[in-house]
Amino acid sequence: MTLPWLIEPLTQLLRKKDTFPQSLLIHGTSGIGKVEFAHALTQALLCHSPTASGEACQHCQSCDWFSQGQHPDVVVLSLNDTPSDEEGSFAETDKNKDKKTTTITIDAVRQLTPFLTVGAQRGGYKVVLIEQADALNLNAANALLKALEEPPKDVIFILVASELKKLLPTIISRCQKYSLKMPSAKEASEYLTMTESQAQPLLAVYGTPLSVKRALDQDLEKYRLPFLRCLTDPKNRLSEITELALKIPLEYWLDWTHKWCHDLITHYFTNEPYFHTEMKEQLNLQDSSIVFDLLMWEKQLKQAKKWVNHPLVPKLYIESLLIPWLSINQTLHRTH
16 A cells, blocks of 8 residues: 555454455545555455455465456456456457546446356455446446345455445445545645645645646646636737647646636635635735626536536637636736
8 A cells, every 4th residue: 555644544444354344335535545545455355465454465376466457356347447357348449548438337337247146266255346436327326236235245345436426325325435534734745755835735726645646747737827827917818828728638727727716706705715826916806796707607617527528629618718717807907
């Protein structure tokens, strides 16, 4: 387990290994390491020589199989490659690899049947790990529910979810829930190998240390503040703002822009920025009449997130969302 804030929760669960629930639902904020936690838990449950604390030894044959994604007693369902160790896997083909899947379908769940009907090849547990259980569509969720209602002996279902409201209540009721908490500021900054004062503004924008690391690994921070300064400069035209926006991955651009709008609204009522804390000097919303326009723009940006992964023309998508801002920005600077 490489995430220090998850070591103690993992140890707590493994203390109950002999009375482990057949269906476990791991939930918590997106980006705190729930999937990594679920994998570490699965590996520990199958390990032949666990450590004194119950964690996987990393050396036995079971651990070796697991690390290679070839354990015969594990099936993983995810949006990416589900499952990785069964024939007829749901792995992406070359044709579909560039398409972003947003749901787990009933066909994926149905392909669990052969796995569930045979015994464990190594004795002990078999594990079905569903990495994004909140991405199950309705038919898939109903198919899974049937398996949860009458789980085969020695089969453990481990479900991971960020949004419990997207799960069927009947699925939730069949599982023992286990909540993972956000890491502390100290834990987050140590993981990111920076001081708390350096980590704080990044955590304000991205929410969790894993999300911060993902953005840093893609070298996206070099764009965020330059884009926001470009966005707020009333001299810049739509074409200039769009040109810079097109250099940024669409989902990040939209998230930053939405949070900037949110900051303006929040600052009007509380006099404090919430996300882009470094841009506080740009927040000077004095004209209450503009709040309605900001609220309308915020609604438009929020709705646009539903289509961010769909095929579209990025330039037209970005411009359609920036046009309302141009008039808002002009009004903001006239009232300064």
